[in-house]
Amino acid sequence: MPIATRAFAATAADAPLSPYSFDRRDPGPDDVAIEIKYCGVCHSDLHVAKNDLGNSRYPIVVGHEIAGVVTAVGANVSRFKEGDRVGVGCMVDSCRTCEACREGLEQYCVPGMTQTYGSPDPKGKEVGQAITQGGYSDRITVDQNYVLSIPDSIPLDAAAPLLCAGITTYSPLKTWGVGPGSKVAVIGLGGLGHMAVKLAAAMGAEVTVLSTSDRKKADAERMGAKHFLINSDKAAMQAAAEKFNLIINTVSATHEISSHINLLARDGTMVMLGLSTEGMPVFAVPLLWRRRRVAGSLIGGIRETQEMLDFCAEHGVACEIEVIAPDQINEAYQRMEKSDVRYRFVIDMGRFDKAA
Numbered sequence: 001m002p003i004a005t006r007a008f009a010a011t012a013a014d015a016p017l018s019p020y021s022f023d024r025r026d027p028g029p030d031d032v033a034i035e036i037k038y039c040g041v042c043h044s045d046l047h048v049a050k051n052d053l054g055n056s057r058y059p060i061v062v063g064h065e066i067a068g069v070v071t072a073v074g075a076n077v078s079r080f081k082e083g084d085r086v087g088v089g090c091m092v093d094s095c096r097t098c099e100a101c102r103e104g105l106e107q108y109c110v111p112g113m114t115q116t117y118g119s120p121d122p123k124g125k126e127v128g129q130a131i132t133q134g135g136y137s138d139r140i141t142v143d144q145n146y147v148l149s150i151p152d153s154i155p156l157d158a159a160a161p162l163l164c165a166g167i168t169t170y171s172p173l174k175t176w177g178v179g180p181g182s183k184v185a186v187i188g189l190g191g192l193g194h195m196a197v198k199l200a201a202a203m204g205a206e207v208t209v210l211s212t213s214d215r216k217k218a219d220a221e222r223m224g225a226k227h228f229l230i231n232s233d234k235a236a237m238q239a240a241a242e243k244f245n246l247i248i249n250t251v252s253a254t255h256e257i258s259s260h261i262n263l264l265a266r267d268g269t270m271v272m273l274g275l276s277t278e279g280m281p282v283f284a285v286p287l288l289w290r291r292r293r294v295a296g297s298l299i300g301g302i303r304e305t306q307e308m309l310d311f312c313a314e315h316g317v318a319c320e321i322e323v324i325a326p327d328q329i330n331e332a333y334q335r336m337e338k339s340d341v342r343y344r345f346v347i348d349m350g351r352f353d354k355a356a
């Protein structure tokens with residue numbers, strides 16, 4: 001029996017999200033059926049709903065920061081049972097055979113991961129879905145290999161954004177070996193940035209936040225930042241030159257990055273996490289003079305995502321959220337476009353009834 005699902009969907013680039021009903025597949029032998037309790041609202045959702053990348057197909061249910069409870073499992077599923085607290089992030093499948101998948105780096109799957117929304121969905125045919133549909137909905141069915149366990153100590157609402165914002169920042173901090181003694185700068189204190197601050201501080205790093213104003217200074221310090229820099233303050237930027245081992249750059253808008261590269265110590269790396277669609281000049285001289293690097297990083301693999309969730313439980317790290325009802329999503333998008341959220345909207349699917 002297909003699973004009746006309530007959702008909010010985008011039906012066109014210029015239309016507000018609206019109530020939408022569809023069916024999820026009944027769990028196959030390797031599937032986990034999940035009742036979604038909460039879904040975080042990521043900037044990528046907004047880009048896809050509004051077709052900013054030019055390849056959106058409609059109707060589409062976006063959302064890839066999913067936290068919920070298992071309602072049923074297939075015959076081959078041993079790691080999950082009914083009632084377990086689980087999460088689903090940005091992907092629901094991958095080829096499983098390429099070099100990246102074999103290394104547990106499914107996000108870099110060579111033929112391409114199956115994203116949680118908007119990817120072709122062969123398994124959706126039986127219920128009339130050509131593409132995968134995401135988390136702004138109250139049910140989802142996912143292969144067990146792409147389902148994460150959410151530790152009991154993290155509330156489900158504050159856990160949801162860890163599935164994208166959390167892993168997106170955790171993975172580069174681990175890749176570049178952040179630990180006690182590391183000096184880490186985070187550019188931009190939004191959904192991604194605030195997680196980067198908390199995670200880097202929990203790893204033992206000395207964290208500095210760079211922002212365009214001091215509006216969020218007190219928040220940054222409460223989250224674990226030791227220093228706060230306004231990036232238009234030339235004297236302060238000069239004083240911070242060559243200081244950082246790693247800069248986590250979360251800004252997606254086009255911005256000037258060269259002056260930030262000067263903040264890197266020798267062998268330091270700036271990691272770009274923002275999905276910017278325009279080029280930004282990088283000059284060779286400041287790079288070669290101190291063997292600096294500019295790099296990118298995309299979410300994290302399934303194994304590393306579980307490691308991140310367990311790390312957050314161990315260190316008491318969670319996302320700071322504003323919980324909304326499903327029918328407040330359009331208002332939330334308007335506020336996100338003005339960066340008016342501290343620090344992630346999370347949709348409470350338990351408030352669907354009021355949405356009708």
Ligand SMILES: [Zn+2]
Nearest residue numbers: 042043044164
């Ligand atoms: Zn995301």
Ligand SMILES: [Zn+2]
Nearest residue numbers: 095098101109
């Ligand atoms: Zn693969």
